[in-house]
Amino acid sequence: MVGLSSIFLSPSVSIELFLEFFLLIILSYTFIQSIIILRSYKKESIAEIQSFVEKKSYLVSILVSVSLLVKVVLLLFFVYALDELASIVPGAMCVTGVLNTNEYGEVLLVLKLVLLLFASLWLLLHKADLHSNKGIHFKKKMIFFLLLYIGIFLEFILSITFFSSIDTQLPVSCCSVKYIELTSSLPFNLSIQTLVSLFYALYILLIVSAYKKKKIILFLSTLIFVYISYYVIVYYFGGFIYGDSSHHCPYCMLKQEYSYVGYFIYISLFISVFYSFGFVIFDAMKYAYKPIILWYSFFVLVLTSKLFF
Amino acid sequence: MPSKEYMNFLSVLLWKYRAKHIWVIVISSLLIACISAFFFVTSSIKKDLFLTLDAQADFVVQKYRAGKVEEIPKEWISGFREIDGIEKVNPRIYGMHFYDPSETYFMIVGLDFSQKDVVKNFEQSFPNIKINEFLAKDNMIIGQGVKELFEYYQYKDYYIFRPPNKGKQKVYFHSELPSESQIYTNDMILMDSNLAKKILGIPKNHYTDIALEMKKGADAENVKISLILSHFDMRIISKEEIKKHYENLFNYKGGVFLALYIFTLMTFLLILYQRYSNIIHADVKEIAILRVLGWKISDVIYLKLAENFIVAIFSYLLGVIMAYMYVYTLDAPLLKEIFLGFKNLNNTSSFTPSIDISSLISIFFIFVVPFMLVIILPVWKISVREPVEVMR
Amino acid sequence: MIRLQNIYKSFKGIEVLEDISLDISTGECVVLSGVSGSGKSTLLSIIGSFMKPTSGDVSVNNTDILNLNDFRLSEFRKDILGFITQSFHLFETLNVRENILPALLLSQLSQEEIYSKISELTKLVDMEHKLDTQVALLSGGEKQRCIIARTLVNNPKIILCDEPTANLDKENTLVFIEIIHALKKQGKTIVIATHDPLIKELDFVDKIIYMKDGRIE
Numbered sequence: 001m002v003g004l005s006s007i008f009l010s011p012s013v014s015i016e017l018f019l020e021f022f023l024l025i026i027l028s029y030t031f032i033q034s035i036i037i038l039r040s041y042k043k044e045s046i047a048e049i050q051s052f053v054e055k056k057s058y059l060v061s062i063l064v065s066v067s068l069l070v071k072v073v074l075l076l077f078f079v080y081a082l083d084e085l086a087s088i089v090p091g092a093m094c095v096t097g098v099l100n101t102n103e104y105g106e107v108l109l110v111l112k113l114v115l116l117l118f119a120s121l122w123l124l125l126h127k128a129d130l131h132s133n134k135g136i137h138f139k140k141k142m143i144f145f146l147l148l149y150i151g152i153f154l155e156f157i158l159s160i161t162f163f164s165s166i167d168t169q170l171p172v173s174c175c176s177v178k179y180i181e182l183t184s185s186l187p188f189n190l191s192i193q194t195l196v197s198l199f200y201a202l203y204i205l206l207i208v209s210a211y212k213k214k215k216i217i218l219f220l221s222t223l224i225f226v227y228i229s230y231y232v233i234v235y236y237f238g239g240f241i242y243g244d245s246s247h248h249c250p251y252c253m254l255k256q257e258y259s260y261v262g263y264f265i266y267i268s269l270f271i272s273v274f275y276s277f278g279f280v281i282f283d284a285m286k287y288a289y290k291p292i293i294l295w296y297s298f299f300v301l302v303l304t305s306k307l308f309f
Numbered sequence: 310m311p312s313k314e315y316m317n318f319l320s321v322l323l324w325k326y327r328a329k330h331i332w333v334i335v336i337s338s339l340l341i342a343c344i345s346a347f348f349f350v351t352s353s354i355k356k357d358l359f360l361t362l363d364a365q366a367d368f369v370v371q372k373y374r375a376g377k378v379e380e381i382p383k384e385w386i387s388g389f390r391e392i393d394g395i396e397k398v399n400p401r402i403y404g405m406h407f408y409d410p411s412e413t414y415f416m417i418v419g420l421d422f423s424q425k426d427v428v429k430n431f432e433q434s435f436p437n438i439k440i441n442e443f444l445a446k447d448n449m450i451i452g453q454g455v456k457e458l459f460e461y462y463q464y465k466d467y468y469i470f471r472p473p474n475k476g477k478q479k480v481y482f483h484s485e486l487p488s489e490s491q492i493y494t495n496d497m498i499l500m501d502s503n504l505a506k507k508i509l510g511i512p513k514n515h516y517t518d519i520a521l522e523m524k525k526g527a528d529a530e531n532v533k534i535s536l537i538l539s540h541f542d543m544r545i546i547s548k549e550e551i552k553k554h555y556e557n558l559f560n561y562k563g564g565v566f567l568a569l570y571i572f573t574l575m576t577f578l579l580i581l582y583q584r585y586s587n588i589i590h591a592d593v594k595e596i597a598i599l600r601v602l603g604w605k606i607s608d609v610i611y612l613k614l615a616e617n618f619i620v621a622i623f624s625y626l627l628g629v630i631m632a633y634m635y636v637y638t639l640d641a642p643l644l645k646e647i648f649l650g651f652k653n654l655n656n657t658s659s660f661t662p663s664i665d666i667s668s669l670i671s672i673f674f675i676f677v678v679p680f681m682l683v684i685i686l687p688v689w690k691i692s693v694r695e696p697v698e699v700m701r
Numbered sequence: 702m703i704r705l706q707n708i709y710k711s712f713k714g715i716e717v718l719e720d721i722s723l724d725i726s727t728g729e730c731v732v733l734s735g736v737s738g739s740g741k742s743t744l745l746s747i748i749g750s751f752m753k754p755t756s757g758d759v760s761v762n763n764t765d766i767l768n769l770n771d772f773r774l775s776e777f778r779k780d781i782l783g784f785i786t787q788s789f790h791l792f793e794t795l796n797v798r799e800n801i802l803p804a805l806l807l808s809q810l811s812q813e814e815i816y817s818k819i820s821e822l823t824k825l826v827d828m829e830h831k832l833d834t835q836v837a838l839l840s841g842g843e844k845q846r847c848i849i850a851r852t853l854v855n856n857p858k859i860i861l862c863d864e865p866t867a868n869l870d871k872e873n874t875l876v877f878i879e880i881i882h883a884l885k886k887q888g889k890t891i892v893i894a895t896h897d898p899l900i901k902e903l904d905f906v907d908k909i910i911y912m913k914d915g916r917i918e
Contacts, residue, residue: 009564
């Protein structure tokens with residue numbers, strides 16, 4: 001019980017959970033309104049009903065837009081909260097240790113990242129819907145939101161479960177233990193040098209496919225690129241960032257002592273992936289090849305610069 | 310990005326209808342000031358405390374018997390020196406002396422001037438004091454709180470301690486501990502270790518505890534295990550555990566404070582929601598005029614949200630500034646005692662300005678986000694009203 | 702062109718408009734005449750899209766305005782429609798310039814263009830010298846001219862006036878008539894709901910429609 005209170009009373013955790021809960025209440029109200037709207041939408045197009053639907057949809061759209069924008073920032077807050085908890089969880093030196101205190105940690109992080117991507121895509125769809133002025137994406141948008149809500153609800157339950165399962169008495173492995181085995185954990189049993197070459201090659205492929213507007217190639221190469229990026233960040237570039245080739249950790253680079261370079265790396269990667277997906281899925285984003293090139297280049301530049309500085 | 314003209318119009322609206330927003334700004338900024346003050350105080354104390362802790366030994370070892378701490382025998386020192394990973398072994402003399410008239414405790418710390426490190430640190434900390442002169446007679450260096458107390462009880466040149474094994478020990482005031490360190494030296498008295506032993510009743514060849522420093526690169530867990538195996542009647546306190554203890558303490562106090570804040574915030578937001586939901590005629594007219602001019606519902610909503618967002622930002626900045634002045638200029642009366650405790654000597658230390666970006670961001674999120682979300686519904690209600698009101 | 706077909710409107714079971722059908726050609730100046738309660742203001746609101754009829758069709762330039770979404774409706778109100786009322790719906794605590802500004806904020810004009818436009822229109826209605834005067838301090842006639850300036854900012858094709866001279870003295874009424882005449886000459890379609898005899902007797906009025914108890918006589 002003492003351990004539980006030290007987790008839930010930690011300011012960053014309590015703020016994070018309070019905001020998640022608050023957003024969930026808002027989104028729950030919006031969920032109910034969305035169902036009402038979708039049911040009304042099926043009826044005959046009588047001016048009064050359409051007007052009601054249109055007005056309600058404004059409310060739903062704004063509540064969802066604001067809530068999702070806040071969720072984007074809350075992810076950073078979540079990471080910050082975990083970093084703070086590292087000082088009270090024995091053995092945890094950074095986010096890695098806290099995430100590994102139980103089986104829910106990494107699942108929660110992955111869920112948050114996936115929801116974040118979908119939330120960003122929803123915001124894009126919403127923008128396209130507003131521009132169309134004919135509501136052609138309206139129904140799609142509402143249904144997409146309903147699915148997103150279910151994910152957000154599950155995320156909250158998982159958050160509570162994760163935080164309440166953190167044991168502040170039991171020591172955990174920190175990143176130096178978890179990420180210590182290099183060769184056996186690399187994909188396709190490739191050497192790190194080969195992976196790094198593949199990383200740069202995929203980067204070129206991404207830029208070219210974006211420029212040439214080859215959507216399928218872009219989509220597939222994005223998926224592989226993200227997968228490879230994780231490994232090269234942890235097992236190659238991480239060593240240069242930490243000044244220690246044995247230090248493999250995706251999270252320590254988010255700390256102040258490394259100039260928060262992790263945020264630049266991960267945020268630029270996220271934005272790049274977001275634009276790639278948006279470019280592939282939405283016609284309205286046909287000019288997104290420019291930010292795609294920009295953000296992927298920024299991401300690669302930040303990592304490459306660490307080889308020299 | 311709104312145009313300059315849009316922003317001008319917005320600021321004109323805000324200024325001309327300021328009466329509508331003033332009560333929100335006042336209450337919001339007070340709420341923000343409270344929570345910001347909490348963040349500033351904890352940030353400042355933690356910073357000072359952890360800086361001090363960082364300079365502390367990696368492990369402190371105490372002898373334990375029947376649940377009580379006993380003095381450590383000198384013989385243990387050589388055993389610790391042989392443990393792999395230990396670089397320095399520093400036996401320490403210190404203890405609490407109870408001063409009856411004011412029912413307060415002094416922390417007496419003995420300095421062993423036979424140790425080079427002690428001499429070096431002393432010379433660095435007190436460059437104006439000659440050690441030979443200090444040791445020439447029974448002298449002590451006292452903290453600010455101790456000094457104020459002795460002045461109050463009319464002790465001018467010396468104080469007579471009464472050691473536990475009877476007798477008296479007169480000790481002269483030599484100088485004071487620097488005020489910058491007051492947060493942790495307020496109730497401290499420094500003196501020669503032999504003198505301290507006499508006053509505290511610590512037997513010869515014994516010490517209060519032993520501080521151990523690890524070699525660079527040594528594994529703390531391994532060292533700890535070696536220590537545990539060396540003696541079974543021993544308690545080991547690691548620096549990390551102390552840090553964790555303080556983190557928990559701050560978290561506990563902070564968490565309670567934050568919970569109270571959240572409760573108050575929710576009450577305020579409920580009132581705000583009720584207030585904004587009561588649509589007043591002036592608001593209806595304003596919206597109707599804009600709708601007649603061709604403003605879309607979304608344009609009106611964004612204008613109203615922008616208005617309220619500026620109110621929220623302004624309240625936030627005002628609140629943070631008020632908190633800054635309260636903590637770093639006025640030294641946070643009342644709040645200070647909650648965190649530093651009323652128990653012992655009156656601590657007149659000042660808070661070192663320490664503002665951390667993550668705290669500012671936390672404060673921003675914990676106020677502005679719920680605020681904006683709560684007003685969306687009333688703003689929407691008013692924005693979708695038909696401009697037929699214009700005709701009435 | 703404005704076309705109304707079989708318009709009915711009721712409020713809480715009371716029929717306010719019954720079977721109104723009306724065509725107003727482009728460039729026409731039409732007066733809706735009738736006593737208070739005859740339904741002329743309601744009809745004007747329906748033409749202006751501020752109110753929906755219980756049944757019937759309203760089209761402007763072959764566009765059914767009853768089924769427009771908010772985006773298209775707002776564009777209609779901004780670009781096609783101008784509205785002048787008797788109650789001078791102005792922001793009383795703001796000055797003349799600040800009252801006209803919202804009409805231009807959503808356009809893509811630059812700051813210089815916005816101010817130039819405001820200056821031009823206030824000059825037209827002889828209000829340029831009052832740009833920084835708070836609206837609450839203006840006379841009835843000046844408020845009316847301020848409204849007109851604001852209405853003309855986006856060069857509307859249709860101007861609807863609801864009892865525009867109800868709160869004006871004779872002198873200001875004549876000024877208003879002059880302005881309306883000038884707008885008629887520019888080819889704008891004007892619909893005025895009024896019981897002011899001065900307006901009904903104007904020679905540039907193309908049609909007078911008499912209304913009683915919600916019907917056209």
